[in-house]
Amino acid sequence: METEGKKRVWEEYQKEIADDHYFYVRSCIRQTFFPGSETTFLKILQNDLKKDVFEDARHTTCTGIGYHTDIVPLETTMTVIARHFALMTEAGYVNIIPSCVTSFGLYTEVLDTWRHFPEIEAKIREYLWKATKREFKVPENLVHTSDIIYKFRNRIxxxxxxxxxxxxxxxxxxxxxxxxxxxxxxxxxxxxxxxxxxxxxxxxxxxxxxxxxxxxxxxxxxxxxxxxxxxxxxxxxxxxxxxxxxxxxxxxxxxxxxxxxxxxxxxxxxxxxxxxxxxxxxxxxxxxxxxxxxxxxxxxxxxxxxxxxxxxxxxxxxxxxxxxxxxxxYKKEDKYLGSNGQNIGEPQKPMFLIV
Amino acid sequence: MGKLYDRLNQDIRFIEGLNGCLNCGVCTAICPAAEFYHYDPRVICATVQSKDEKMIEALIRSETIWYCGECMSCKTRCPRNNTPGFVIMALRKLSQELGYFTDSEKGRQQFAIKRAIGGNILRTGYCVNPDIVSPQMHPEQGPVWDWISMNTPEIMKKMGSNYKQAGVGGMRAIAPEVLEELDRIFEVTGCYTLFDTIEKHSKHKANELGIEISDEGIGNEYFMTVYTENNGSHNG
The missing domain is CATH 3.40.50.11810 (Rossmann fold)
Structure with a gap:
C-alpha cells in the first residue's frame, strides 16, 4: 500500500496524546461482550508500560446509546459527561480516556459545542451543580483508548x-x-x-x-x-x-x-x-x-x-x-474452562459455521 | 406551539447541522441508511430548508426520520460541513415532543427503546449490560452468547471483571448514591419530561389500537408489538 503521500497529506491530523496519568472511563458494550479487552488494556498500561491509570467506581454510562436512540436529550448527556469531568477533576487528573468510541465521539462533540457556545457550557455547569453539587475543569487531553495503544505501539x-x-x-x-x-x-x-x-x-x-x-x-x-x-x-x-x-x-x-x-x-x-x-x-x-x-x-x-x-x-x-x-x-481443551479451571460446559455448535 | 421550523431552530444540533444545503446529494451517496431504506438525507435537508410547515409536519409524522443510523458518515463528506444526522436528531426530538412519533411504525419503536435502554440506565447505571441481552431477544448473538448468558458471573470473573460487586472494575455494581445522582440529572435536565411524553403518547396509541400496555417494564403486548413489527414497506 502506498502510504508516503497520505502520511504527508494527513500530517495535520496527528493529535496530541498525553504520555501518562489517565482517568479511565469504561464502555458498556465492551464490558458486556468482550470484558477481557478492558482488563488487557489496563494490564498492558499499568503492568507492562508502568503507566498511571485511575478508575473511579462512581463513573457510569455516558448515556450515549440512549442519546443516539433519541430518548435522552443532549442536555442530559452533556451533564452526565460533565459529571465524569467532575470525578476526573476531583481525582486530580486532566487526561481522560474513554474506552468506548461512542463515548469518545460524544465527549468530543460536547467539548466542541462548548467551545462554540460557552453559554451552553455555563448552563450545563448550572445543571450539574443543581443535581449533584459537583464542579469540574474540562480535560486538557481527551483521546480514545486506542490512541493510547497507538502511541505506545513501538514500545509494545x-x-x-x-x-x-x-x-x-x-x-x-x-x-x-x-x-x-x-x-x-x-x-x-x-x-x-x-x-x-x-x-x-x-x-x-x-x-x-x-x-x-x-x-x-x-x-x-x-x-x-x-x-x-x-x-x-x-x-x-x-x-x-x-x-x-x-x-x-x-x-x-x-x-x-x-x-x-x-x-x-x-x-x-x-x-x-x-x-x-x-x-x-x-x-x-x-x-x-x-x-x-x-x-x-x-x-x-x-x-x-x-x-x-x-x-x-x-x-x-x-x-x-x-x-x-x-x-x-494454546490448549483447545482449556478454552471454555472457568476461572479455577473447572468445567462450566461449552457452547453448542452452530449448524453451518465451523467452530 | 411555535412554528415547527422555529422550534427546530432552537435545537443546537439543527443550528450546527444545517449551514445551507446545496442539494449535491453526497450525503445520500455515502449514507448506509439510504442504501437499505427508502431514505434520502438530501431530501430531508431540502424539506426543512424550505421552511414549509406542512412538509415539515408530514416529515416528523413519517417513517422517514427513523431510518437514519446516526453513524454520521454524512458529516465527513458534506462540502458545506452540514450534518444531516444532527438534523435528524432535532427532527426526532420534535416528533417525540409533539407526539407525532406514534403515527409511524418506526417511530412507535421509541417506546421499546425508552423502556429497555432508558429503564436500564436508571436501574443499573449502564445503557447495556449482560442482563438485557437475552438470547431469546437476540438469536443473532449465537451459541457462544447462550453459553456466556448461562455462566455470566463465572466468565466475568475469569475476564477480570468485578461483576455486580462494589468497587472499581468491569460490570461493577453502580452504588445507589450514584444512581441517585443520575436520577437528579435526568430530572434537572428534562430527560424525565421526554420519558413521560413518550409514555403518554405511546399509551394513547396502544389504547387506540386495542393493544395491552403496562405501566412499566417490557412484559407487555405493546412493547413486543413495536419491538418486532415490520410491515415490509420500508425498503426493497
Whole structure:
C-alpha cells in the first residue's frame, strides 16, 4: 500500500496524546461482550508500560446509546459527561480516556459545542451543580483508548513476543482494520489520521508486522445504527451493512479483522455467524469465518498473553485459525474452562459455521 | 406551539447541522441508511430548508426520520460541513415532543427503546449490560452468547471483571448514591419530561389500537408489538 503521500497529506491530523496519568472511563458494550479487552488494556498500561491509570467506581454510562436512540436529550448527556469531568477533576487528573468510541465521539462533540457556545457550557455547569453539587475543569487531553495503544505501539513492539506474521510462510498477515464511525467521522481532527485515512489501527498493525488491506468498503459503517440494531424489527439494516463489508473484503483474503469500537468488534463477529446460519455463507475459504479481534486483544496477543485469559473464547467466530498462523500455542481443551479451571460446559455448535 | 421550523431552530444540533444545503446529494451517496431504506438525507435537508410547515409536519409524522443510523458518515463528506444526522436528531426530538412519533411504525419503536435502554440506565447505571441481552431477544448473538448468558458471573470473573460487586472494575455494581445522582440529572435536565411524553403518547396509541400496555417494564403486548413489527414497506 502506498502510504508516503497520505502520511504527508494527513500530517495535520496527528493529535496530541498525553504520555501518562489517565482517568479511565469504561464502555458498556465492551464490558458486556468482550470484558477481557478492558482488563488487557489496563494490564498492558499499568503492568507492562508502568503507566498511571485511575478508575473511579462512581463513573457510569455516558448515556450515549440512549442519546443516539433519541430518548435522552443532549442536555442530559452533556451533564452526565460533565459529571465524569467532575470525578476526573476531583481525582486530580486532566487526561481522560474513554474506552468506548461512542463515548469518545460524544465527549468530543460536547467539548466542541462548548467551545462554540460557552453559554451552553455555563448552563450545563448550572445543571450539574443543581443535581449533584459537583464542579469540574474540562480535560486538557481527551483521546480514545486506542490512541493510547497507538502511541505506545513501538514500545509494545519492543516488549512483544509475537509478530503479526504467518509463522509458516514468513509473510505478513493480511489485516482488515475497521474504525468506529464516531471515532473521527464527526470530528476528523479528533482522530489520528483523520476520517479518510485513520492511522490509529494501521499504525499498530504495521508496527507489529502485519499488512493492512485497503478494500472498497473500508470506511463503511458496521451497521450498528443504534435503533437499527437494538429494535429486533430493524436488524436487517444492521446485518446488511456488515454483509456489504464482508463481501467487499472477501477477495483480499483477510487473516483477521480488528476494530477500535466495542460495538463494531461484536457485530463483525456475530453477523458472520448469523449470515452463515441464514445463507450458508462464510467469507473465508474454510467455513470458519474471518476472526475478529479488538485492538486490546491484538495487543495482548502480540505481548504474549494467553488467548483464553484475554477472552478470545467469547467470540463466536473461532480464533484458532489465526492463533495457528501466528504460531501461538494454546490448549483447545482449556478454552471454555472457568476461572479455577473447572468445567462450566461449552457452547453448542452452530449448524453451518465451523467452530 | 411555535412554528415547527422555529422550534427546530432552537435545537443546537439543527443550528450546527444545517449551514445551507446545496442539494449535491453526497450525503445520500455515502449514507448506509439510504442504501437499505427508502431514505434520502438530501431530501430531508431540502424539506426543512424550505421552511414549509406542512412538509415539515408530514416529515416528523413519517417513517422517514427513523431510518437514519446516526453513524454520521454524512458529516465527513458534506462540502458545506452540514450534518444531516444532527438534523435528524432535532427532527426526532420534535416528533417525540409533539407526539407525532406514534403515527409511524418506526417511530412507535421509541417506546421499546425508552423502556429497555432508558429503564436500564436508571436501574443499573449502564445503557447495556449482560442482563438485557437475552438470547431469546437476540438469536443473532449465537451459541457462544447462550453459553456466556448461562455462566455470566463465572466468565466475568475469569475476564477480570468485578461483576455486580462494589468497587472499581468491569460490570461493577453502580452504588445507589450514584444512581441517585443520575436520577437528579435526568430530572434537572428534562430527560424525565421526554420519558413521560413518550409514555403518554405511546399509551394513547396502544389504547387506540386495542393493544395491552403496562405501566412499566417490557412484559407487555405493546412493547413486543413495536419491538418486532415490520410491515415490509420500508425498503426493497
Amino acid at each position: 513492539k519492543d516488549l512483544s513476543k509475537v509478530s503479526l506474521i504467518n509463522k509458516k510462510t514468513g509473510l505478513p498477515l493480511n489485516v482488515v482494520e475497521h474504525i468506529g464511525c464516531h471515532y473521527s467521522k464527526m470530528f476528523p481532527q479528533s482522530g489520528v489520521g483523520g476520517a479518510e485515512f485513520p492511522a490509529v489501527l494501521t499504525g499498530m498493525i504495521e508496527a507489529w508486522g502485519g499488512t493492512v488491506i485497503d478494500y472498497p468498503e473500508r470506511r463503511h459503517c458496521c451497521g450498528f445504527g443504534f435503533r437499527q440494531y437494538l429494535v429486533k424489527a430493524n436488524r436487517g439494516y444492521s446485518v446488511s451493512n456488515s454483509k456489504k463489508k464482508f463481501e467487499s473484503m472477501q477477495p483480499y483474503q483477510p487473516d483477521f479483522m480488528v476494530a477500535n469500537c466495542p460495538g463494531c468488534s461484536m457485530f463483525l463477529d456475530r453477523w458472520q455467524y448469523t449470515i452463515a446460519e441464514m445463507e450458508g455463507i462464510t467469507y473465508d475459504s474454510n467455513g470458519t469465518g474471518i476472526p475478529v479481534l479488538t485492538y486490546e486483544e491484538m495487543a495482548g496477543l502480540v505481548m504474549g498473553y494467553s488467548p483464553w485469559d484475554i477472552g478470545l473464547q467469547m467470540h463466536q467466530v473461532s480464533v484458532e485459525p489465526l492463533l495457528d498462523k501466528l504460531g501461538i500455542e
